[in-house]
Structure formats: structure tokens, C-alpha cells
Amino acid sequence: MHVLARIALRCVSLALKFALTIIVTRTLGLAAVADYGLALAISVVASKFLGLGFSAEINRRLSLANPADAIYGARRLLLLYCAVYAVIAAVVMIVYESAAFSAFSRITPGILWGVMLVAFSEHAGLETTSYIFSLHRHGEGALLLFIRTGAWAAAAIIGLVTGVVDSVEAVFALWYGTNVVAVAAACWCLSRRSRELGLGWGPHAERRMDSFRSVWIEGLPFFLSTIVLSGLQYGERFLASNVLSADTLGGYVFAWSVSNSIQTIAYATIVVTAGPRLVRSLSAGDNRYWSTLGRSLLSSAVVTFLAAGVILMAHKPIFRLAHEPAGSHEFRMLFILLVSFVLRSIADVCWVGAIALRLGKQVAVAIIFAAAVSIPVEWVLISRLGEIGAALAHLAASTGIVAILVFIVMRTRAVGSTPLLNGDTRRAS
Known part of the structure; x- marks a missing residue:
């Protein structure tokens, strides 16, 4: 399709x-x-x-x-x-x-x-x-x-x-x-x-059972990273609940939800197909991994930029439909969150790229470090700047996440290693 x-x-x-x-x-x-x-x-x-x-x-x-x-x-x-x-x-x-x-x-x-x-x-x-x-x-x-x-x-x-x-x-x-x-x-x-x-069930059944056990071991670092990333996706909202009034927090959550739609669109249209293509390009040994990754990153950026532009142009009727104010303050908050989710969409592509390269341990350590740094920064921004600070906190976390994932994936290219090929070319042949 x-x-x-x-x-x-x-x-x-x-x-x-x-x-x-x-x-x-x-x-x-x-x-x-x-x-x-x-x-x-x-x-x-x-x-x-x-x-x-x-x-x-x-x-x-x-x-x-x-x-x-x-x-x-x-x-x-x-x-x-x-x-x-x-x-x-x-x-x-x-x-x-x-x-x-x-x-x-x-x-x-x-x-x-x-x-x-x-x-x-x-x-x-x-x-x-x-x-x-x-x-x-x-x-x-x-x-x-x-x-x-x-x-x-x-x-x-x-x-x-x-x-x-x-x-x-x-x-x-x-x-x-x-x-x-x-x-x-x-x-x-x-x-x-x-x-x-x-x-x-044939002569390879025993090996399949061993392979099944190894799925959990190799997937666990990404599972831990996913939990931490989920916390960073919603973390500023929970911190803000201790600072902002219920109405102010509700306005922020609405703007967050509208902005999050661009990441949802990019994930369902680009990321879900990019991940399998990246894995197959590595397992087939056709040396198209990096070109596929580059096209996926570009596609995700284009889709999210276009979607963000449409939301910015239509933000007033969208906010009024939900009986929310749509002034310059709300526009700034929405703009910051849209930029943040553009970065998250790019990070999603790097995430599936890291999965293809089997970089789970590196990603887990880096994401946990990013969370440890982000939480106090988010608290300072929210306590001083209110809902705009919450949006900036989300943007700060997104910037850290995408920077870490880009560095980890691109570092693999610089050193010329492809971890997936160790042991997987046998199964792919």
C-alpha cells in the first residue's frame, strides 16, 4: 500500500x-x-x-x-x-x-x-x-x-x-x-x-526453542528502554500536576494530544515499514541499510513538518471546537510541542534502526542517562515557566533522545560494524 x-x-x-x-x-x-x-x-x-x-x-x-x-x-x-x-x-x-x-x-x-x-x-x-x-x-x-x-x-x-x-x-x-x-x-x-x-515440528524444533529463549534476552534492553521512554513521553505532565492548576494542566494536555498526532501519523506510515526494511537489508547483505535509513529519516521529517504546518494553520478552529482559548500563548505552546514531536518522530526511525543493528545495551544505558538528566531540568522549567515550561521540558527531553539515538546509530557506521550479521545470516539464508 x-x-x-x-x-x-x-x-x-x-x-x-x-x-x-x-x-x-x-x-x-x-x-x-x-x-x-x-x-x-x-x-x-x-x-x-x-x-x-x-x-x-x-x-x-x-x-x-x-x-x-x-x-x-x-x-x-x-x-x-x-x-x-x-x-x-x-x-x-x-x-x-x-x-x-x-x-x-x-x-x-x-x-x-x-x-x-x-x-x-x-x-x-x-x-x-x-x-x-x-x-x-x-x-x-x-x-x-x-x-x-x-x-x-x-x-x-x-x-x-x-x-x-x-x-x-x-x-x-x-x-x-x-x-x-x-x-x-x-x-x-x-x-x-x-x-x-x-x-x-521437525529436526530444527529444538533449535527453535533455544531461539525463542534468546528472543527475551536480546529484547530485554529495548524493553527497559521503552519503559523509560514512556516515562519521558509523559513525565513532564506528572511533574506539572504538582505546579499547575487543573484547568491549566488540561489546556496543556489538549495541546499535547493535538501535537502528538503528527508522531502517530509518522509512526503508522513510515516507521512500521522502515524497521522491517532495515532488518532485511542487513540480513540480506545488500549494503542498503544506510540509504534506507536516510530515506526513512527524510520521509518522517517531511511527513511531520507538513502535518505540523497543517495543525498550526488550523489551530484556532481546532482549539475552539474543544472550547479552549486560541491566543498567542497557546500558539507558542503548540509550536514548541510540535517541534518536540517532530524530533520524536525522527527518534522513532533511529530507534528501529538501532533495533536492526542490535544495539540494545548501548541504547538502554544512554536512555537511562538521558532520563536522569532530563527530570531535574524538566522540574526547573515547569516550576519557573508554567505550561510553557512543560512544553519546553518535553522539547528538551526530545532533543536529548534524538541526539543520543542518532549518535549511537551513526557511530556504528563510523566504526564499520554491523552486529546483526553475527549469527543472523545463517538464519536468513
């Missing part, structure tokens, strides 16, 4: 999710919006933590020229994830039924189960969709991503407007039901690819 088509699908998805929030507010009320926001926040956190350290490495291996072993590992991973979901659900229900929790909890069983199923299905959908992209099935991956992020929102909007959907629990059911369909479709694609490769 052409990149412009992927951009169009992603923009439609974002518009539908924004419209869904408005429709939920008007039809079900603010309490339902709070429940919907809770599910959204927990699903984002779950998508980071439930990968358990496997995601980066299994996707890298699926991107190799011959992904037979990786498909076997992906199948076993999905079974492991299902077991983890069951354990978490059992623990949550035990805690929910306890007398101490029931004394102060106002969460109904319907909301609790809805939020849990959304979180689990969002993680499973994210993992399996990324598998399809990693197998270089970009068109199929883009369609699955649209189904998960846009089509279900359209169905929910229609249901709410017509009265067929009359509760937030029903919205959740549409949400996780659509994810289940997308996961099933992705698993079918995996099975089809495994049949093409003649994958089965």
Missing part, C-alpha cells in the same frame, strides 16, 4: 477517534468519558508492559529474509500472552472481590471487565499487527491497523447516534471485539506465511 494511502487511513482513524470522544460526551455524559479515558490510558500502559521484553527482538527476527524460526516463536509468544492475561484477570478479580477494595471502590463489574478486555485485546492487536508489518505485508498491516483504530470507532459512532449502543460497556464491547477480529486475521496471515515456508 502506498505511503499516501497509509497516511490517509491514519488521518481518518485519528479523526474518527476524536469524533468518538465528542459523541460519547454528548450521548453518554462526562462519567462515560472518564471511563473511556481510563480504558484508553490503561491500554496504552498495557501495550508497553505486556510485551514482557519480547516485542522488539521477535519483530526484528520476523523481518529477516527467512522468518521460519521467528514465526514459531511468535506463535508460542501469543500463547504466553494469553496465559499472562488469564493470570492478571484472576488477580484483579480476587482483589476486586476483597472486602478492603469493595469498601471504597465505585467501579462496576461491567466497567472493570470492559477495561481489562480492552487492555488485553489492544496489546494482542498491537503485537499481531506489528508481526504482519515485520513480515513485509505492509498493505495487510495497514488495513488491520485501520480496522483496530478507525473502523471500530466509526461503528461505535454510528451505534451511539442511532441508539443501538447506549452504554460505555457496549462501546468497550465493540472495541475489544474488533481487536479480536484483527488478531484472528493476523494469526491467519502468520499461518499462511508458515505454510509457504513449510514450517513444522
Whole structure:
């Protein structure tokens, strides 16, 4: 699927999710919006933590020229994830039924189960969709991503407007039901690819089990880095909550959310396809890694600059639609955040480049160092400059992240080493 088509699908998805929030507010009320926001926040956190350290490495291996072993590992991973979901659900229900929790909890069983199923299905959908992209099935991956992020929102909007959907629990059911369909479709694609490769339990089964164990070991540094990066993505917001009023913080979060859309668009259109291409270029030994990386960086920069320009030109009606002020102060804050997310989009490309080069340990150490430096700087900026300081804090963190990742990846080129080729050319041949 052409990149412009992927951009169009992603923009439609974002518009539908924004419209869904408005429709939920008007039809079900603010309490339902709070429940919907809770599910959204927990699903984002779950998508980071439930990968358990496997995601980066299994996707890298699926991107190799011959992904037979990786498909076997992906199948076993999905079974492991299902077991983890069951354990978490059992623990949550035990805690929910306890007398101490029931004394102060106002969460109904319907909301609790809805939020849990959304979180689990969002993680499973994210993992399996990324598998399809990693197998270089970009068109199929883009369609699955649209189904998960846009089509279900359209169905929910229609249901709410017509009265067929009359509760937030029903919205959740549409949400996780659509994810289940997308996961099933992705698993079918995996099975089809495994049949093409003649994958089965044969003389290489023992090696595949060893390979599966090594996925976690090699992916763990990127997992730790992802957790730290997530903290840097939202960290200034939590620091600001101790300084800013609720209304001021709400205005900042709205501007942050609008700005974040450009990173979301770039990730769904450039990064998800750049990562598999970078891995394959290395495993195939065709020496196109650096040219592919350069084109991906340029594409990400162009897409985010154009999207940022459109948002700046349309910021007044966007802010007024949400009943937010749209003066020069808000424009400056939005501009700073847009620049920050342009840098984050460039960092995303360098991130998948580092995964392709298997630079997990270097990245983990550098990102932890960046976080240690960023947190006190962010606190000073926020305490002195308020919401503008929060935006500058986000920009400072973004600058540090992209500088570190660019340095680590480009340093590999300078020394002329390609870590991926050690041991992977055998599997790719």
C-alpha cells in the first residue's frame, strides 16, 4: 500500500477517534468519558508492559529474509500472552472481590471487565499487527491497523447516534471485539506465511526453542528502554500536576494530544515499514541499510513538518471546537510541542534502526542517562515557566533522545560494524 494511502487511513482513524470522544460526551455524559479515558490510558500502559521484553527482538527476527524460526516463536509468544492475561484477570478479580477494595471502590463489574478486555485485546492487536508489518505485508498491516483504530470507532459512532449502543460497556464491547477480529486475521496471515515456508515440528524444533529463549534476552534492553521512554513521553505532565492548576494542566494536555498526532501519523506510515526494511537489508547483505535509513529519516521529517504546518494553520478552529482559548500563548505552546514531536518522530526511525543493528545495551544505558538528566531540568522549567515550561521540558527531553539515538546509530557506521550479521545470516539464508 502506498505511503499516501497509509497516511490517509491514519488521518481518518485519528479523526474518527476524536469524533468518538465528542459523541460519547454528548450521548453518554462526562462519567462515560472518564471511563473511556481510563480504558484508553490503561491500554496504552498495557501495550508497553505486556510485551514482557519480547516485542522488539521477535519483530526484528520476523523481518529477516527467512522468518521460519521467528514465526514459531511468535506463535508460542501469543500463547504466553494469553496465559499472562488469564493470570492478571484472576488477580484483579480476587482483589476486586476483597472486602478492603469493595469498601471504597465505585467501579462496576461491567466497567472493570470492559477495561481489562480492552487492555488485553489492544496489546494482542498491537503485537499481531506489528508481526504482519515485520513480515513485509505492509498493505495487510495497514488495513488491520485501520480496522483496530478507525473502523471500530466509526461503528461505535454510528451505534451511539442511532441508539443501538447506549452504554460505555457496549462501546468497550465493540472495541475489544474488533481487536479480536484483527488478531484472528493476523494469526491467519502468520499461518499462511508458515505454510509457504513449510514450517513444522521437525529436526530444527529444538533449535527453535533455544531461539525463542534468546528472543527475551536480546529484547530485554529495548524493553527497559521503552519503559523509560514512556516515562519521558509523559513525565513532564506528572511533574506539572504538582505546579499547575487543573484547568491549566488540561489546556496543556489538549495541546499535547493535538501535537502528538503528527508522531502517530509518522509512526503508522513510515516507521512500521522502515524497521522491517532495515532488518532485511542487513540480513540480506545488500549494503542498503544506510540509504534506507536516510530515506526513512527524510520521509518522517517531511511527513511531520507538513502535518505540523497543517495543525498550526488550523489551530484556532481546532482549539475552539474543544472550547479552549486560541491566543498567542497557546500558539507558542503548540509550536514548541510540535517541534518536540517532530524530533520524536525522527527518534522513532533511529530507534528501529538501532533495533536492526542490535544495539540494545548501548541504547538502554544512554536512555537511562538521558532520563536522569532530563527530570531535574524538566522540574526547573515547569516550576519557573508554567505550561510553557512543560512544553519546553518535553522539547528538551526530545532533543536529548534524538541526539543520543542518532549518535549511537551513526557511530556504528563510523566504526564499520554491523552486529546483526553475527549469527543472523545463517538464519536468513
